[in-house]
Amino acid sequence: MMKTAMERIGIVGAGMTGATVSSLLRAECADSKLLVLDKGRGVGGRMSTSRCVEAKSSSVDLGAQYISITEAYREKHQRFHNELISAGVLKNLTCEIEGERNQDSSVTHHVAPEGVSSIVKHYLNQSGAELHTSQHVTRVDIKGDKVELMSDSGVSYQCDSVVLTMPVPQILQLQGSIAEILNSKPDVKRNLEDVSYSSRFAAGLFYNPSTNLNYSWAGKYITGNPCVRFVSIENKKRNLTDSELGPSVVVHTSVPFSLEHLEEDKNAIVPTILQHLRDVLPELPEPTEIKGHKWRFSQVHKAYVNSPGCVILNERPLIILAGDGFTHSNMDGCIESAISTTEAMLKVLASKSNI
Structure with missing residues (x-):
């Protein structure tokens, strides 16, 4: 565990990347206050599970359907996979998926018995983060040494550092200081605009x-x-x-x-x-x-150039852009982004503590 200054870290997006970032940061920065905001009524992002209102029926995964793990990631992210399997969050996919395009025998497929959103909930629960849903962040401003997140309902949140994990086009739509920062970094902005x-x-x-x-x-x-x-x-x-x-x-x-x-x-x-x-x-x-x-x-469809995992948009105060738009769209892509984000944040936080 790294000794860092007390921080209130805001994470926008309660999907796979945001949840994993919050869990990793909790393990490394036990004293920091973690805040997770999401515009949806529930958590999961594109790993969304929906339940019926009237019918007494099982739930449906409206986004990701099952988890496919390549041989390379099975080794690289072994601790994440083993943890999810040990907790019963993931189990081997034993049924037939007809017409499955990936016939690579080295790829293993897994299913979430409680729905894919249970993977996200697992990491959010680990983090103990303060969670606010139905909070659509539309504005990001720098106020001195703080970052202010403003929702469309007019609620503001003051943070020392911020991680934005929403889809890249939504990042480009944000108002406030962040738009000025993006305009001052034309190469970064151009690379963001190329993400599709x-x-x-x-x-x-x-x-x-x-x-x-x-x-x-x-x-x-x-x-x-x-x-x-x-x-x-x-x-x-x-x-x-x-x-x-x-x-x-x-x-x-x-x-x-x-x-x-x-x-x-x-x-x-x-x-x-x-x-x-x-x-x-x-x-x-x-x-x-x-x-x-x-x-x-x-x-x-097209990730940020060279798939860096995350991009530090502003260092003081810290604003990091993350999510599968900076890697690729599956669980391991989100984990990869979360690891990159956590490493980048810890490096900046450690440097602040040494000042």
Whole structure:
């Protein structure tokens, strides 16, 4: 554990990167106050798990579906993987994913029985961070030796250091001093503007316990349909056997379909998704409840140049930009960014303590 000055560290984004950063910082800076803000009503970011309101059904993963670990990361991030597996947060994926593109036998696949957001919750719980959801940060200002985070509801938070983990286009939309700093660093700003993401719609379908979905697969990649790209039977994917919960299904659209309809409301596009789903799975029964979601920023298509893990935008006070936009879009990409961010922050904090 490194001895550093008492700090209030603000982390914007309660997704995988933000949660892992908060956990790593807690281990290294036990006395620091950690604050995590997220614009959503819950945590998880693109590792989002949604529950039904009325149907007594299992939850759905509207974002990441399962965790694939390459041989290189299995060695590099072994302590993270082992911890999640030991805690029961991750288990081996034992069901069939039909049409899986990655046939590399060295890649292992894992599933989160409680939904992928449970991975994020695991690290947030470890950190003991002060968490505020429904706080959409729209302004970042430097006030003396502090950084002020301002939400769209007018609530402000004073921090000594800040880590911004939201999608890069949202960083570029921030108002306040941060916009002036970006304009003063044209190379950094240009590299940020070059980061791009794919977009997707998702729909969660919930069924009552009496519903039976008889498919040999738990997940299926769809080809030949202009809308539907992936379908998962969530309870089967997670190997859940609770007879008191009904099945649930999640549908992800293709990137071309999503780009074509990107400016449409998520609920307005759900009937179109369901119509295409009936073409693919005509025997699928009508759900009791449906939830739609739009991922304007889904997977990173083009990352920040050279994938540095994070970028120090301002050193005093410290502002770090992080997230999968600085690596790549999967759990290990987020862990990689979190490690880089923590190392960069500890280096700056240590130098402050020595002044």
